[in-house]
Amino acid sequence: MDATSEEPQASLPASLEHAIPPHLIVERTQPWHKDARQPPKGASHSFWFGSDIESIVVLYIGLQFLPGTDVDVPVASTRKYLNRVHDGHYYHCETSGLDDEGYQTIVSIAYWKNTQDYRVWKAALPKDWYHEGLELDGPVGAFIEIYTPTVRDLESSYSHTIPHGWGHIADHTTKPTDLCGYLGSMRDRFPRAQSDELIAKGHPKAVNLPAGADSRGRIVAVEPHSNAVVVNSGQRWKLAEEEEREYYHSRIQPKLNIFLTPLAEGLSAGCYFQRFLVMNCPETNSCHTISYSLWHSQSHLEAYVLKKPHRELMSVAIVDYLKRQKSGGAKLELYHEAMVLEEKNQAFEYFNCHPRTGMLRAIMLKS
Template sequence: MESAIPAHLETPRARHKRVPDDYQPPYPSFVARYKPSVSRVVMAYFGVQHGGAAPAAMEALKELAGLFAMDGGPSHWDRASYRDQSGSENVVTVAYWDDLARFDTWFAQAREMWTGRQREGIGTFVEVLRPIVARHETLFSSPDRPEGVAVVAEGMSGEVQEHAYWGGMRDRIPLSQTDAMAPGGAPELICDGPRLRVVAHDNLCLIRSGQDWSDTEASERKLYLDDVEPVLREGMDFLRDDGLAIGCYANRYMQVLAADGSASEKSYGQSWWKSLAALERWAESHPTHVKIFGAAMKYLSTLGPSAKLRLYHEVTVAAADEQFFEYLNCHPKTGMLAAVETVST
């Protein structure tokens, strides 16, 4: 059994794992493996926000696809949609790179075309993390279908040890061997004409946690959609509407879109947290996540190894200089705008 932390990032631990060295997880899970030469990855969320049928939104999405096709564009991207707490429709395209220099050159031009230009009836935003790989972890229930940032990785690991216990998420992050990754500072708003930029703080946490039920057959699909998904949605709505009090700045529960724009049988929650510790507290003890965990365990114990549902997540704890948030004509509860308490100009 492998460690989730790749050998070239292992270091003598100043902070110990939550499980003993002979721990045996009850079921298999896998992590993405990058080439050792990859020191950073980039995950960039490009959003379009509108109040209803907006031709400008479709034009903006076509324009974004054109930007992605330029030299230096992402190695992988996917698209999802959701309706937020203000009733606005949002389409979010998340793009991934494993070459920071390539991204920086591309983004210098793409940013101005995305959040630097007014479009009638819509808002646009971009949220970027560019972490060193030691600040990042992934987890997959199956090794043969990568999602998100794992698509730009070299491949998948064998079965890893650090999962299926509270604290496994932290134990999979290489930096956790020596660093508590505690947050520092408070988010601030910078007004650049009509553009609003949020400067967050050190050790901001991002999670993307996905579900794929496209392989399930009729009875399993019904069980997931009737018994698990409504409980998951309830928890996602809590984080969206009331998460700020427990350290969740913003949450989106999105349905992934197929290439033709139709809804797929995939979804993911994506949220910004004040800290990894705040995310851990919600996962371990908050009633909404306890309910999600209970529904998932009942589902998996009912189906056993025959379950076809695929689960994954990616978690990043980003340094202050690894973050960029910019919004144009978006409502004040959009993404990290919801976290801002002080305004500077």
């Protein structure tokens, strides 16, 4: 399809809003997806940042250990540092999960709307803050994964207007948007994709890790490459009735598991790692799960999603959900936030972590 600067819904009805913030819309030199000009099949909302915001900060800070290990002290240390921020431009949450090596992982996710506030916070910390008190030959590993995307490199899609992730620090919640309901809409929502093909260049490289060496007992940094894609997708059923919860667990979740499980098997799909996490929350009825993945490129992500069996699985799940949404019976909250990242806007460091942790997995499976 020929590239055009014309919006899919050139004159939006009053009920719709552009998925790309107006101040980030530029003359388009890259083609739209073929379905971009179709009316939205359902309601999808986005969270924007104002024109005064150039970039945000997203941190993933993790502790890794075998079940039964006492981690009260390092968990308290992480919480101590993350709780030092007390303004409305910051949000953090704590999650946990079991990785494919059988290690328990506690992952805190933190967001800063103001990069200068992040720099001030970071400058006041000890250098070893994320692994403070841990030993390289001890039973607990730690890691930090840092992303500083520009607002041109962000996109989000929410089934509801309830904020999650960076939605907590965003400036604007949209009405239903014009770009949703079709596989491939993610690329169309990235502001930078209007004029950039988002082609990945290079491959991740380990620093201070000799070939064939074990990453445990070391501090290993990983050098990234340009245009890697991070996706954080979530499902929360705090407000859902019992019938809809049963519907999710019996109809939607099995399809998602079939779709996501192959990503743990290798790098052929272009997925460097995938973490399945559960939000740590005191309310028993606020079930909230997260899938956090990092991909070599947007093209790899699209190719995986558009494989026939995956496409059919996801299409059925989407259609089922949209039917419930239109009937007013969808209280399950589905969302994702995505970043396409330049090389300079990523950093990874792993302290005493096993070789299949995060970006270390990309190094191990490639070697």
